[in-house]
Amino acid sequence: MSAPRTLYDKIWDDHVVSTDDTGTCLLYIDRHLVHEVTSPQAFEGLRMAGRKVRAPEKTLAVVDHNVPTTPDRHIGIKNEESRVQVEALAQNAKDFGVEYYSEKDKRQGIVHIVGPEQGFTLPGMTIVCGDSHTSTHGAFGALAHGIGTSEVEHVLATQTLVQKKAKNMLVRVDGQLPEGVTAKDIILAIIGEIGTAGGTGHVIEFAGEAIRSLSMEGRMTVCNMTIEGGARAGLIAPDETTFDYIKDKPRAPKGKAWDMALDYWKTLHSDEGAHYDRVVVLDAANLPPIVSWGSSPEDVISVEGVVPNPDDIQDENKRTSKWRALDYMGLKPGTKITDIAIDRVFIGSCTNGRIEDLRAAAKVVEGRKVAASVSAMIVPGSGIVKEQAEAEGLDKIFKEAGFEWREPGCSMCLAMNDDRLKPGERCASTSNRNFEGRQGYKGRTHLVSPAMAAAAAIAGHFVDIRTWK
Numbered sequence: 195m196s197a198p199r200t201l202y203d204k205i206w207d208d209h210v211v212s213t214d215d216t217g218t219c220l221l222y223i224d225r226h227l228v229h230e231v232t233s234p235q236a237f238e239g240l241r242m243a244g245r246k247v248r249a250p251e252k253t254l255a256v257v258d259h260n261v262p263t264t265p266d267r268h269i270g271i272k273n274e275e276s277r278v279q280v281e282a283l284a285q286n287a288k289d290f291g292v293e294y295y296s297e298k299d300k301r302q303g304i305v306h307i308v309g310p311e312q313g314f315t316l317p318g319m320t321i322v323c324g325d326s327h328t329s330t331h332g333a334f335g336a337l338a339h340g341i342g343t344s345e346v347e348h349v350l351a352t353q354t355l356v357q358k359k360a361k362n363m364l365v366r367v368d369g370q371l372p373e374g375v376t377a378k379d380i381i382l383a384i385i386g387e388i389g390t391a392g393g394t395g396h397v398i399e400f401a402g403e404a405i406r407s408l409s410m411e412g413r414m415t416v417c418n419m420t421i422e423g424g425a426r427a428g429l430i431a432p433d434e435t436t437f438d439y440i441k442d443k444p445r446a447p448k449g450k451a452w453d454m455a456l457d458y459w460k461t462l463h464s465d466e467g468a469h470y471d472r473v474v475v476l477d478a479a480n481l482p483p484i485v486s487w488g489s490s491p492e493d494v495i496s497v498e499g500v501v502p503n504p505d506d507i508q509d510e511n512k513r514t515s516k517w518r519a520l521d522y523m524g525l526k527p528g529t530k531i532t533d534i535a536i537d538r539v540f541i542g543s544c545t546n547g548r549i550e551d552l553r554a555a556a557k558v559v560e561g562r563k564v565a566a567s568v569s570a571m572i573v574p575g576s577g578i579v580k581e582q583a584e585a586e587g588l589d590k591i592f593k594e595a596g597f598e599w600r601e602p603g604c605s606m607c608l609a610m611n612d613d614r615l616k617p618g619e620r621c622a623s624t625s626n627r628n629f630e631g632r633q634g635y636k637g638r639t640h641l642v643s644p645a646m647a648a649a650a651a652i653a654g655h656f657v658d659i660r661t662w663k
């Protein structure tokens with residue numbers, strides 16, 4: 195009998211084309227997602243070498259980072275650099291025969307929301323994109339890597355990627371999540387626990403009752419932020435929740451092909467006794483709603499807590515860097531998290547821009563008003579999410595409360611388009627990165643779940659969603 199294997203081992207083994215003496219492998223790539231930021235030079239490289247895209251039918255291109263999200267976006271992009279990138283992707287997709295969703299297409303949205311929603315992302319596949327949050331697709335039990343622009347070119351040309359195998363890490367979240375605590379809180383707590391380098395050199399498999407109980411949307415939120423914990427990729431074994439989600443998606447296998455796919459997908463789980471190089475266990479029942487206080491996704495604390503004092507940190511470099519983070523954030527140690535007032539709220543991004551996220555926010559917002567001191571916006575992750583939300587009347591709830599209701603895109607997750615913070619502005623954000631300048635020059639980001647962001651918009655400061663009335 196062969197040795198027990200993890201889910202990662204299985205997908206890896208199924209895709210190795212060749213291995214050299216140093217253990218470096220050539221991996222076959224099943225799906226390639228392309229956006230406008232990391233692809234222009236890759237296509238240019240192909241053009242100069244006179245090469246074609248090897249498998250256009252396994253490639254899907256969509257604009258997301260640079261597109262405006264205002265209702266008048268059809269008039270075009272003012273920013274020259276953004277406009278050039280978007281136009282380049284449209285042209286490259288046409289020249290190389292790759293399917294492309296422009297900002298005028300209902301299927302357009304953030305690449306990591308579009309892939310799953312179209313059934314382009316399927317269990318057991320290797321999936322790449324020139325984007326770090328490609329880890330999102332691991333929620334389907336797919337091995338999903340972010341890659342650099344030169345690798346984008348390599349995959350376009352050959353449908354393979356040069357890779358060394360990573361180690362196996364298991365993060366098990368036992369028990370049940372308390373009311374008001376979400377997938378976002380799980381992953382923020384995990385990163386708080388292991389640190390931003392905690393997953394370095396590993397692929398993390400998420401397992402345990404709390405993970406199993408999550409919807410696909412929640413699982414995508416968890417896998418999305420795996421990269422912020424330093425891991426190469428995140429994985430969750432597919433199950434009935436996964437199969438139900440995929441079933442009627444446009445590109446999902448149909449008929450006999452579906453039955454065959456399902457037989458294979460059911461083998462995609464770690465074997466009993468499979469070896470993990472590292473195991474971390476958390477108890478979901480102990481998790482509170484979480485708020486980030488600093489400029490790294492590991493700087494997290496319970497909403498019931500206070501801003502920590504960096505002087506309590508032993509390591510000098512770390513102590514200095516956390517003092518710097520507090521200075522940047524304009525916060526003092528000992529301040530209660532619920533006393534922090536905010537100026538802006540951003541609900542969206544590939545972390546929390548899916549329908550379930552908008553439903554969670556709407557539930558909090560219904561019949562209430564955004565605080566006079568706050569400007570808040572909702573940016574659906576795709577045109578399909580937007581359409582669904584409108585069919586459910588969520589847009590009305592948001593607009594009546596005083597939120598802006600936008601067109602899909604990366605928006606204020608990163609300052610690559612017109613949506614950005616002004617210097618000094620403080621934002622409750624459902625995105626994944628709170629780096630300095632991430633949402634705009636000198637902008638201050640606090641990472642939270644959609645329900646927590648929505649509640650902060652109403653209250654004007656952070657509140658504990660579990661006890662807030």
Ligand SMILES: CC(C)[C@H](C(=O)O)[C@@H](O)C(=O)O
Nearest residue numbers: 231232259324325326327608
């Ligand atoms: C622009 C892109 C390359 C980048 C990434 O790789 O993640 C962006 O999506 C981000 O979230 O910072």
Ligand code: SF4
Nearest residue numbers: 327543544604607608
């Ligand atoms: S939404 Fe944010 S994290 Fe996701 S791909 Fe866009 S910029 Fe990157």
